[in-house]
Amino acid sequence: MEKSKPRLKSTVTLLSACLLAATGCKTSDTTTATATTEQTSTAPETSTTPQPPVAKKIPKELTAHGDTRIDNYYWLNERENPEVIAYLNAENAYTQQMLGHTEGLQKKLFDEIVGRIKQNDESLPYKEDGYWYYTRFEAAKEYPIYARKKGTLTASEEIMVNANERAAGKQYYAAAGMNVSPNNQLVAFGEDTVSRRKYTIRFKDLRTGNLLQDEIPNTTGSAVWANDNKTVYYTMKDPALRSFKIYKHTLGTPTSQDKEVYHEADETFSTFVYKTKSDKYIIIGSNSTVSNEYRFLDANTPNGTFKVLQPRERGLEYSVDHFGDKFYIVTNKDGATNFKLMQTPVTKTGKANWKDVIAHREDVLLEGIEIFKDYLTLQERKNGLTQIRVKKWNDPKADHYISFEDEAYTAGISINPDFDTQVLRFDYSSLTTPASTYDYNMATKQRELKKRQEVVGDFNPENYEAKRIYATADDGTKIPVSLVYRKGLKLDGNNPTLQYAYGSYGSNTNPGFSSVRLSLLDRGFVYAIAHIRGGQEMGRQWYEDGKMLKKKNTFTDFVDVSEFLIEQKYTNPDKLFAQGGSAGGLLMGAVVNMRPELYKGVLAAVPFVDVVTTMLDTSIPLTTGEFDEWGNPANKEYYDYMKSYSPYDNVEKKDYPNMLVTTGLHDSQVQYFEPAKWVAKLREMKTDNNMLLLNTNMVAGHGGASGRFERYKETALQYAFLMNLLEENK
Incomplete structure (x- = not known):
């Protein structure tokens, strides 16, 4: 609902809305298929005890650097194969069978979670160009209404987009990029109805309420307005879902006539476009993990030519905003590991002209x-x-x-x-x-x-206590841990504890509030956030020490925190649970291979677990842009290192904890077949009788179900899974 606005001026340009995550599943550089050796049923056997599905095995040789891996479940990446869909449905049915006795608890948890959400609610309005903008929700409705009022908050409401109406009849719906034209008469917005994060941009005349005929498919969802109120810039995605081209569209003309204004040819980079807060410039950015480049154009001259602000250099990261006659630049120039602020005249933008505004600091x-x-x-x-x-x-x-x-x-x-x-x-x-x-x-x-x-119900913050403690890693590094629990906690080693972490992309797991989490805390759980290396909580070096050839620090930090929580009598291995999603799901896969005995149960959401195969296949979404995060396995040193921790490649014949793995059929970031293959291999190899469940949302993607309520059905399932395991201990 806001006008074209600069992207977050952050030192981590890879962060994106949700949760920034790892890539989908891929093949290696050399692959050879062999004949089917096993054909087993994907349906549970008839028995008094539900029997898990068993995926058939079709060995496929994956060869790189003279090393051959056998992937028996590679065939599960055939999204259109009816046998694949049948297998996923069989796994869903098995999960329902195994947790069927918790349906009452799931409903109770779901009702609790939704019951804390204010039904009629709205965001805090903000004022821009004479209008107050806000979103609001209506009782029992899943989606927001994007609205505004002219002049004062007592003025009549103008509904820009009612997402409930737009979502009618659709299994999935997401709106994005709500951008109002400079003259306040038009709004551009993106719509995704598949959950692959490929948006179609649409335009609405706010004076008449009518949609324009212009529709632009296969975009990131955001259109950036030039100051003429008829020219917009947008970002197109390639088949691997990389943002790779910027186009210019004139309202009222066919999209076939749109002009390509920038093509990011380097597959390790992605591109984006935004407008400065000053409304003076349109900015095109390109970023990789360790490098950035920006181009700028006067927003009053949309037919002009973009100029490069500072050419890309490997290792030089920077982001840009504008004020007055200067660009302001957050950058790591001159070895500023933790970044500094510089400025340069808009007429002399090369780095030789950059001057310090805020100097670099080692501790900030x-x-x-x-x-x-x-x-x-x-x-x-x-x-x-x-x-x-x-x-x-x-x-x-x-x-x-x-x-x-x-x-x-x-x-x-x-x-x-x-x-x-x-x-x-x-x-x-x-x-x-x-x-x-x-x-x-x-x-x-x-x-x-x-x-x-507002937390509906009897919530009182005085009933809860939060603290920050530090675990010590094997190398002596102090790992921050944020804890929250109900007051009166006894350190007797008998508290159920859910330990969460992410630990990748320099993404910080901030200790914020969650009304959903109250359903755990009110049942005696301790909730622990492990601020492990790979994030950026303790500065840029914290990130550098948890990526590439130091990635294993992320996993060992999590294990060290678990051991610390047990040593400090917060919990014990029969009551300690681990949770992570996406790249945090990779973390879950690594720690259960390393120290399975530490955890009673594990929640792994959309887990990135087939690291080597994924990173060798550049056709899969997001891979090429992440070589500087994980390494490029085309280089044998990185191949060997990835193989040494990749969860799928390191499944062994041993006991594993109880596990609930969740995914989405249309996931654009971690393809559904990664967790599906992982579960199939774990079923084949594990030597325990613990639960191993795979639950696939057949209509959603990386972020799960759309809507403000529906998504919590999966949360209720996860929480019921944990509580069921605690009952088994009694």
Whole structure:
């Protein structure tokens, strides 16, 4: 619902909305298929005890660097094969059989979770160009209504897009990129009805309420307006779902006439487009894990030519915003590992002209900036926690930090479209404080709580306690752990504990509030976030020490935290559970291979587990852009290292914990066949009688079901799985 706005000015350009994740499943550089040696039923056998599906085995040789791996379940990547669908359905049926006795508990959990959500709710409005923009929900409706009011909040409502109406009759629906034209008369938005994150951009005349005939398929969902109110720029995806081209479209003309304005030919890069907060420039960016490049064009001259701000250099990362006659650049130039802020004239943009505004600091990570007429605000991270710093352009003595009191919390700069204001809007949350939005007067240092997430029911934050502790890794590194639990916890080693982590892409797992989590805490659970290496909580080096040839630090850190929680009497192996999704699902696969005896149960969501095969296949979405995250296995050193930890390649004949693995048939990031193959191989190899369940959402993708309520059915299933295992201990 906001106008074209700069992308997050972050040091981690790979982060994207949800959850940034790993890639889908792929083949190696040399593959040879052999004949079917086993054909076994995908349907459970008739028995008093439900029997799991057994996937047939069709050995396929995958050869690279003279090393041959045999993948018996490679055939499961045939999405259109009826046998594959039958197998997935059989696994779903088996999961329902094994957890059928928990259906009452699942319903109770789902009702609890949904019952805490305010039915009629709306976001905090923000003002831009004379309009107040907000989203709102209606009781029992799954999707938001994007709306605005002109001048004052008492004015009549204008509904821009009612997603409930747009989603009618669809199994999946997602809207994105709600961008209003500079003259406030048109809105562009993207729609995905498959869950592959391929959006069709549509346009609506806000004066008449009618959709225009213009439709642009296969995009990222966002259209960026030039200042003429008729020209838009958008990003096209290639068959591997990489954002690879920027096009220019003129309203009222066929898309076949759209002009390609930029092609990112390097497959290790992806491209995007945005408009600066000043509305002065259209910016085209290209990014890889370790390099960036930007082009700019005056938004008043859409037929002009984009100019390169600073050519890409491997190892040089930077992001760009504009104010006055300067570009402001967050960059790692000159060895600024934790990034610094620089500026350069718009007429001299090469790095030789960049001047320091905020110098590099060894103990502070600069995550992003927000520019105002009289103030500069910075989002920083120190000792694992976010900070917001306020500077006045012409008064260095006014430099100060906004204070926060919780031991573990998250804070961040919110939506601030207005340049000429003394008020900064920021968001705040902690493990015991619901999501809160404040308006902060940068001159008086006074803050006003504008909105706090309402938790329906008898929630009282005073009933819960949060703390930050540190586990010690084998190499002596201190690993932060954020904990939350109901007050009165006894450290007797008998508390059920769910330990969560992600640990990839420099993505931070911030200790924020979750009303969903209350269903665990109120049943005596401890919830622990392990801030392991591979994230960026403790600075950029924290990320560098958990990627590429140091990736195993991510896994051993998680294990070390688990052992620490047991040593400190928070829990024991019969009550410790592990959870991770996507790249965090890779983490789950690695730790159950390394230390399966530490965990009673594991929740692995959309897990990236077939690392070697995936990273060798450049036709699968996102792979080429991630060589600087995991390494390129075309290089034998990286091949050998990946193979040494890849969960699928390291499944052994041994006992594994109880596991619930979830995925989506249309996942565009971790293809469904990775978890399907992994479960099939675990079934073949494991020597225990523990539960191993695969649940596939047959109509959804990486993020699961769409809608604000439907998604919690999977959460209820996961929680019921954990609680069922606890009952077995009694």
